Amino acid sequence: MTGLRRLVTELLKLLPELGRAMEAQCEVQLSQLEQLTLSPGVREALHRAPMPTPTQMQLAIELAQEGPSTIRDLAQRLGVTAAAVSLLVDRMAEHGWVDRTRDTEDRRVVWVRLTPIAQTISDAFLGGQRQQVAAFLQQVPEGEREPFVRNTALFVRVLGSAGGARRATGGLASGKAHPTLAPPEPGPPPEPGPPPEPRLKDL
Numbered sequence: 152m153t154g155l156r157r158l159v160t161e162l163l164k165l166l167p168e169l170g171r172a173m174e175a176q177c178e179v180q181l182s183q184l185e186q187l188t189l190s191p192g193v194r195e196a197l198h199r200a201p202m203p204t205p206t207q208m209q210l211a212i213e214l215a216q217e218g219p220s221t222i223r224d225l226a227q228r229l230g231v232t233a234a235a236v237s238l239l240v241d242r243m244a245e246h247g248w249v250d251r252t253r254d255t256e257d258r259r260v261v262w263v264r265l266t267p268i269a270q271t272i273s274d275a276f277l278g279g280q281r282q283q284v285a286a287f288l289q290q291v292p293e294g295e296r297e298p299f300v301r302n303t304a305l306f307v308r309v310l311g312s313a314g315g316a317r318r319a320t321g322g323l324a325s326g327k328a329h330p331t332l333a334p335p336e337p338g339p340p341p342e343p344g345p346p347p348e349p350r351l352k353d354l
Contacts, residue, residue, distance in 0.1 A: 162306075176280065183275045200246050207243055210236070211265065214249070215273035219264035221254075237261075 203211070206229065213228055214220060222240065226233040240263050243249045248269040254260035265273060288296055 179279060180276045183278070187271060187275055203243075203248075206231075206239060207248075210239060210243065211248065211269065211273055212277065214263065214265045215270060215277055219262050222261050222263065225263060 209229060210225060213225060220228075222233050222236050225240075226236040229236065231239075240249055240251060244251060247266055249263050250266055252262050252264075254262060291299060
């Protein structure tokens with residue numbers, strides 16, 4: 152356990168540094184975006200557009216890196232169902248981020264690609280990161296690259312699930328007072344109301 156505890160300590164020490172590095176990356180990306188030659192209408196649309204969800208960003212990165220893909224291929228890469236990807240693509244198409252076209256030989260197959268504007272923005276955001284990630288992976292022994300990426304993805308999912316659970320229970324991340332810091336005053340029980348309507352997960 153001593154060795155495991157030491158590794159946990161080292162990872163915990165890295166988290167603040169990782170956060171600062173990600174903030175610095177965002178600042179660089181926003182600076183690069185501001186330097187792009189975009190029409191006033193496109194810039195205004197970008198400012199009005201809602202913040203993309205993590206899954207939308209993952210799909211955009213897939214398309215920016217790998218080019219046009221089918222719904223089925225995207226579902227496999229993102230680890231979700233084809234129906235979920237179809238819904239995701241619908242939402243992104245509403246904002247003008249992706250285009251959909253039917254395959255000329257098999258009309259059942261739908262190809263998804265970034266719009267030219269979305270591709271330009273993605274290239275601006277990913278250009279520097281592509282070089283950094285590629286340079287790093289070249290320093291990692293070839294046999295360790297896939298396990299590293301796989302374990303990093305697992306680490307991110309663990310951190311994300313912990314944050315989601317904290318928000319769901321009304322912790323500090325949700326903007327509500329933590330029960331151990333601000334105990335709620337007793338009051339009358341809330342009146343029963345109709346159960347909330349089920350809704351699809353926000354992709």
